Amino acid sequence: MLINCFPIQFFANVQFVLGNTMTVIAAVLLGPWYAFVTAMMASTGLMLVWDSPHVYLFFGLEALFLGYARRRDIYALYADAAYWLLIGAPMVYLYAVLLMDIPPSHLGFIISKQGINGLIYTSLASLLILAIPKLWFLKDKVKDRHRRQLSAQLTYFFTLMVTLTLLFSALIFNFYSLERQQVMLKQNMTEAVVHISTAAQNHIENHKAVIQNTANQLNLMADTPEQWQAILSSLHQSYPSFISMLIADPAANIVNASPLSRLLSIQKQQQSINIKDREYFIESFYNHRFFVSSAFLGRGFGNDAIIAMSAPFYLDEQHTKIAGIIEGSLDLSHFSYIDQVNKYSTDESVVMVDEQNQIIYASEKLAFKPLSQFNFVINKGVYRANLDLINIHNTTSIVPEYIYTHHELNNGWTVYILKEFSPLLKLAEEQMFSSFILLLISLVCTFYISTKLSTLLTVPLEAVANQFSQPDTGKASTIDENSPKEVFSLYQRLVTSKQQLVAHQLELEQTVANRTAELEKANIKLTELVDRDPLTGLYNRRYAERKFGELLDFCLRSEQAITVVLLDLDLFKRVNDNYGHLAGDECLRNVSQLMQTYFKRDIDIVARYGGEEFLLILPLSNALHIEQHLNGFREALSQLNITSPEDKQSFKVTVSIGAITANADYNVQLDKWIKVADDNLYQAKQQGRNRTIINIISD
Incomplete structure (x- = not known):
């Protein structure tokens, strides 16, 4: 009861109640009614903290369920998982819907955290029972109706260890993940x-x-x-x-x-x-x-x-x-x-x-x-x-x-x-639910694997008995002439398994090589997607800024000029207002296609700078012809008919252009070039739009 007065806070309204560990111990050692009394006492601590009487109902029924499951020789962890799946979760759902002012979107979170909470204190209780020898010989302890098999006991122990390991790993991961998210x-x-x-x-x-x-x-x-x-x-x-x-x-x-x-x-x-x-x-x-x-x-x-x-x-x-x-x-x-x-x-x-x-x-x-x-x-x-x-x-x-x-x-x-x-x-909720599902799957898988492993551990005992009960076949063995048949059989299995393992390893290496090649192709494609603007298909601003340094070094070695251009569509807001945003997107795609047609050299960088603004980086520029080339694009754009995809109306747009052409040693920082181009673009806007203003810096 005292432990439950201080539940461990996790996130939101998730609180772990470790005091219920004593309820599970009472159910395993003393039966259902002792467990029920223990649950009522432990739940009183939660009642003081949460001020909600539902704790008596949920945890009282859990204690009775575990106690009667123990009388039928069912291990506590398996019984508790069954309780929360079949009884606890539906009851929590009905209680939250009928009696609590909680949005429906929170129900999954509340239900999953109750199940995980139950698995935590049940696993801890089972390990405490196994770790404290005095509890094995407790007077009036509930006796097993049937002698348990060694393989079943080993299976349960392995299941407990895996469950607790996965539980705490998942909770720690979820905790730090949520902390980082916050x-x-x-x-x-x-x-x-x-x-x-x-x-x-x-x-x-x-x-x-x-x-x-x-x-x-x-x-x-x-x-x-x-x-x-x-x-x-x-x-x-x-x-x-x-x-x-x-x-x-x-x-x-x-x-x-x-x-x-x-x-x-x-x-x-x-x-x-x-x-x-x-x-x-x-x-x-x-x-x-x-x-x-x-x-x-x-x-x-x-x-x-x-x-x-x-x-x-x-x-x-x-x-x-x-x-x-x-x-x-x-x-x-x-x-x-x-x-x-x-x-x-x-x-x-x-x-x-x-x-x-x-x-x-x-x-x-x-x-x-x-x-x-x-x-x-x-x-x-x-x-x-x-x-x-x-x-x-x-x-x-x-x-x-x-x-x-x-x-x-x-x-x-x-x-x-x-x-x-x-x-x-x-x-x-998704993390908690995923953890709960993972735990259930791990319980099933661990149970199956532990059963097989436990059976394998009993084989040496059978081999000792069979050594005296089975006659020697006289069959030669590469291990030892006096080796038992079971050991020799095990050796043969190991040899066969090794051969299969080598074959599987070679197959796996080939699979890894194939997957590595596929991954490299996927990485190349992903890199291209990261560098591209999804709407226009042009390079994005980040790519242009990254490639500018390479183009600058190239032009410095050949002592060539570079042109940096900023283009901004005139009155683009009117397109969105008059024809809709789909028409605006269609307009940007048409302009991008025309730009790729006019500036199509492999070394030209055509990028979407942001919104309706575009950036051109043109290395190896001819200062005598660059303005004419930019005006050619501007005039071609002004004649381009663009059709709205919604109402099929046609419209045209114009562009204002600001640019700078200078030797590559003008400045190593792209921002300096863009500043001049942006100032020219501003002047083009102020002078009536649909015009080109360029600075050609010869020195």
């Missing part, structure tokens, strides 16, 4: 939350800078209000994350707005919007400071969930006379983009709350409404894990719903990364 999971989630927090922080800071810079620009034009609308409209077009923008005069009346259509609509109704009661107007106008509000529902210009950013601008250089304020309403739904580009995991959910714990953004599958309170309960129940566990939907359940980590932004907001706990529990 460490990796925690690291990935931490990296993800930092990545998303940084992206959100940058998004907010960028838009704060936009409002502040625009206020500074309006300071220079405060006396020409007719230009304010143009500035505001142009700014809003460049920063669509603002759901609306406005300029208010000192009387708090909105004089300019974007989208302008909303303001015109209100003016047509001969109405005006006064914002003198808005916190962002009060803070900026009266306190002369830049202001960022908490999340709230807008009114007047819409009822979307927004964050207001406002700043004053002035009529004089001393900033004493306020000409008005500029305000931008940041659309909270834009944070979904940050969630969608989360590169760490697709099965993670994101929740972002402000300093008042209002939900600014939550992943769609969580079904949270914006601006609602984020209520959760940190799970500190019976589930053991090296991770932070949380419940957000069913806060009263003992079963954790999510693994979580969080990170606080500079403005007081907090980003939570949530990952469902059930997949990790499913992994533990």
Whole structure:
């Protein structure tokens, strides 16, 4: 009972109860009713810890089952395995379904761990009985109804040893495997939350800078209000994350707005919007400071969930006379983009709350409404894990719903990364179930093998008896003329077995050689798959970066030039938006095929750099013709008809190209080449797209 008051925690709700070892010893030595009383006492310790009366039922029936099996000369390990297969597992399933608030996905884990737990303490009890001689001669010990055979006893001993060895090996492996999985999971989630927090922080800071810079620009034009609308409209077009923008005069009346259509609509109704009661107007106008509000529902210009950013601008250089304020309403739904580009995991959910714990953004599958309170309960129940566990939907359940980590932004907001706990529990369940099945198979195999081995060990005794009972055949023997027939027969079997073994060994060596050759081919194919982009069939970025050094050495020896090119499809997002993502994939495949047609030398590296961006590494380049060749590809692409696989619509795309051609000794680092090509690509985009800009560096 005292031992069961401190069950050994493994993972989640798996706890090993070694106090039940005494129950098994009582069942083997004293019979079912002594075992039942022992089980009731031992289960009381579990009752104190788990506060669940089911322990009396499960372990009481187990004690009776083992006691009656002992009376029928059935070994405890075999009887316990039969109990959990035939009685215990169905009872655990019914109890969990009918009386416990546990998700169905957890049932397999709970059932398998109960069976393994039973095999552990039964094996330990059996070994203790064998290892303590005093227990063999215990008074009133249950006697065997039939004398046991030596082979049966040896078989059971071998089975016990193999079972315990496999049990502890599997448990240790599962334990460290789950520990390593949790460490990796925690690291990935931490990296993800930092990545998303940084992206959100940058998004907010960028838009704060936009409002502040625009206020500074309006300071220079405060006396020409007719230009304010143009500035505001142009700014809003460049920063669509603002759901609306406005300029208010000192009387708090909105004089300019974007989208302008909303303001015109209100003016047509001969109405005006006064914002003198808005916190962002009060803070900026009266306190002369830049202001960022908490999340709230807008009114007047819409009822979307927004964050207001406002700043004053002035009529004089001393900033004493306020000409008005500029305000931008940041659309909270834009944070979904940050969630969608989360590169760490697709099965993670994101929740972002402000300093008042209002939900600014939550992943769609969580079904949270914006601006609602984020209520959760940190799970500190019976589930053991090296991770932070949380419940957000069913806060009263003992079963954790999510693994979580969080990170606080500079403005007081907090980003939570949530990952469902059930997949990790499913992994533990699969490992536990696999261990249980492995144990059952090992029991059967060990029983069979041990039986044969035990029989073989009795042969020398039969040989001693047969030496005097069987006449000498007079047959010559290469071992000894006086050797018994059984020994001579054994020798012949060994010789035959050795010959067969040599034949099998040769056959095995040939099989290994064949498998080695097949493995080498598979490794070559695998290497090619690792270096290829699965969508386009082009080389991937990692391969290009690895091969650049080889091409650089080659061109250095021959004093030749290299061209590094970055290509980016223009307005590729419109393809996905207008024709669907399948059309986008088809577009990338068509572009890749055309690139392989234009840049088809064996030494050319054509790689997908990421998304709709491609990388070319062209050694032995001709500086006089490379720009013409790149323009040829660009023009050919602009004429290429691409058909959407869904609606069969045809469309075309263009590409912007940035490149650098230089001698191989320009720089040994590919990043330096790519930096120049990327700057040129940026210029090509800025100059209207669908053009090529290349730097040819002769020195």
